[in-house]
Amino acid sequence: MRWEEARRCGSGLSPLTQALSKTTVHHERGDWRLVGDKMFVKAIVFWAAWSMLLLFGEGAPVSELPWSCPQKCDCHHEKLQVNCSWKHFTGVPEGFSTETQSLNLSHNRLRTLGRRQFSSLTQLWELDLSYNGIAMIEVDAFQGLQSLRTLYIKNNRLKIIPVGVFSGLTSLHLLDVSNNEILVFLDYTFRELVGLRLLDTGTNDLVFISNRAFTDLQNLEELNVDRCNLTSIPTEALSQLQSLIRLRFRRLNISILPNNSFRQLLRLRTLEITHWPSLDTVAGNSLMGLNLTFLTISYCNLTAVPYAALRHLVYLSYLDLSFNPITALHGNLLGDLVRLQELHLAGGNLLKVQPDALRGLGFFRVLNVSSNQLSTLEEGVFHSVGNLQTLRLDGNPLACDCRLLWVVRRRLRLNFDGRPPSCSTPEKVRGRNFRDFSEVELPGLFTCRPSRIVDRRPQELMVEEGATVAFTCSADGDPSPSISWLTIQQTVLPSTGRVRVLNNGTLEVRYAQVQDSGTFLCVASNAAGNDSISVSLHVLQLPPNHNRTISYFPEESFSLVPAPPATNATAQVSGSFPFDAKTLVIAMTMGFLSFLSSVAICFIFMFFWSQSKGQIKHNANIDFVPRTSMGGGDGVDTGKFTMKLI
Known part of the structure; x- marks a missing residue:
């Protein structure tokens, strides 16, 4: 059966x-x-x-296989993970399975890692030693972990990393040594980490990075340096990182970005410089040789856009200069950035964005100038407003007039990133959101009044040489017009120099000269129109023997009438003489002492030079033939001089 x-x-x-x-x-x-x-x-x-x-x-199932798990640790067989965090270990426990792939030893009381501490874990992929208070790691501590990909040693008390600590970690991709007390990276600190892709060294006490500290990191793609005591850019050390793509420098106390700071980083695409409160200078060639696509220089002390440094970055598509005390975005200075798509200038002191500031940027899509002091943003700023997709104008004291009509008319198509702008002036629209306006009311609200010069009385002055004269020019309009002065050759006069335009629109000519004679044109302009008026100046040349008076005018003042002629040959200068007697005596004494010192040095040098020539002949015979009155030399005896050299 x-x-x-x-x-x-x-x-x-x-x-x-x-x-x-x-x-x-x-x-x-x-x-x-x-x-x-x-x-x-x-x-x-x-x-x-x-x-x-x-x-x-x-x-x-894997869970039914034999598994060795240290006491107190939590083991996940199916994931090949061992979690020993928060277990108050003072040393690395034993009894790990050789098949373990992830080991978490964070938040314990480890103080020292000895040699070959984890040599049996040949299959380990991830090791976390964070928050332990580790002060010392011996050489070859990680020897045997040939499969390790990720290593966290952050938030410990390391002051130095001995050369050879990372020996054997040829497969490591990520290393985090941030939040330690490391003072210096020595030569070859990261030796043998040929597979490393990301290195985070942030929040340490770094004061120096040796020139060869990053040797062997030929495959490193990302480096983070944050909150340390570096006083200069480690240019030589960085030049070893030929494959670097992303570089982040945060919270440093460096005041200047010098020329060629990042040379040889040809593959670098992202550079982030943030929270440098002392950084106020970006040298013209500091970014030379880079092919950046993303650049951030924010939370620094830049008072102007570093146009000279940016002009080389023809591949740049994203530029962030936010939270700098930048006051103006000038026209026609960003044209070399032909691929630029985004510009962020939020949280600054922007007072004006000049026309054509973004001229030539055909791919431009995003502008963020929120939280500044802008009263308007004119359509002429952009190369083409039709390409604009996102505009952040919120947080500005905007004057809602004809200059912003183009924004309101595109309010349904433009992306305000959830923060549409609102009006600050005039009173009748204060506080109103741009999206609240209807098409019917726009022509009556967003209006401007053309510029008009108030006083149009002729101004023709005839003065003598040396006089200081001023021509006034005031205008009104809505918005308030700007005043500029031009010569008859259409040259715009500057705000500095002997012939200058003052802040109140007055043209001042100091110490008038004959060549200053001519016609000047005052132009008042705003978004609604322009107005102009001409003035005339004729400077009389004084006779050569005429006694002239030279009047001294402080930099901040000017006179509307010429100075009276002098009655004697003495030049009269209003104000005190720039040097007193004591200053002159000190200057002459210093000059005399400098002259004597130079002479003494020359004599001493000649003495030692002559001694180095050895035996010197002190007598010299010189033959000469005197000239006759007829120009002939026949019958004339040859003379001879004997000269003694001293």
Whole structure:
């Protein structure tokens, strides 16, 4: 019966068991009954072995495999993870399975890592040693971890990393040593980390990075340096990182970005410089040689856009200069950045964005000038407002007049990033959101009044040389017009110099000269129109023997009438003489002493030079032939001088 049952159940057995059962039944009819019983037992054994093979070899879950887990630790067999964090370990525990791939030893009380501490964990991929107070790591501490990809040693008390600590970690991709007390990176600190992709060194006490500290990091793609005591850019050390793509410098106390700060970083695409409160100078060639696409220089002390440094970055598409005390965005100075798409200048002191400031930027899409002091943003700023997609104007004291009409008319198409701008003036629209206006009311609200020069009385002055004169020019309009002065050759006069335009629009000519004679044009302009008026100046040349008076005018003042002629030959200067007697005596004494010192040095030098020439002939004979009155030399005796050299 057993064999019949086995035969009937053969379909549920393995092929090997089915074959054995058939053979046993066949021999049951002869004298092989005993043998058949033995064969049945063997079949059962083979069936059990085959079932176990399927269970553990093919279908058994990982959780049922034998696993070694240290006491107090939490082990996840299916993920090959061991979590020993917050267990108050003072040393690395033992008993890890050799198949462990992730080990978390953070938030313990480890103080020192000895040599080959983890050598048995050859399959380990991730190791976290953060928040332990580790003060010392011995050389070869990680030897044997040839499969390790990620290593966290952040938030410890390391002051120095001995050369050779990372020996054997050729497969490491990420290393985090931030929030330690590291003072210096020595030569070859990161030796053998040939596979490293990301290095985070932020928040340390770094004062120096050796020139060869980053040797062997030929595949490093990202470097973070944050909150340390570096006083200069480690240019030589950075030049070793030929594959660097992203570089982040945060919270440093460096005041100047010198020329060629990042030379040889040809693959660098992202440079982030943030929270440098002392940085006020970006040298013209500081970014020379870079092919950046993303540049951030924010939370610094820049008072002007570093146009000279930016002009080389023809591949730049994203520029962030936010939270700098920049007051103006000038026109026609960003044209070299032909691929620029985004400009962020939020949180600054912007008072004006001049027309054509973004001229030539055909791919421009995003402008963020929120939280500044702008009263308007004119359409002429952009190369083409049709390409503009996102505009942030919120946080500015905007004057809602004709200059902003182009923004309001595009209020439904423009993306304000959830913060639409609102009006500050005039009173009738104060506080109103740009999206609240209807098309019907726009022509009556967003209006401007053209510029008009108030006093149009002729101004023609005739003065003598040396006089200081001024021409006034005032205008009104809405918005308030700007005043500029031009020469007859259409040259715009500056706000500094002998002939200058004052802040109140007055043209001042100091110490008038004959060549200053001519016609000047005052132009008052705003968004609604321009107005102009001309003035005339004629400077009389004084006779050569005429006694002239030279009047001294302080830098901040001017006179509307010429100075009266002098009655004697003495030049009269209003104000005190710039030097007193004591100053002159000191200056003459210093000059005399300097002269004597120079002479003494020359004599001493000549003395030692002559001594170095050895034996010197002190007498010299000089023959000469005197000239005759007729120009001939016949019959004249040759004379001879003897000269003694001193």
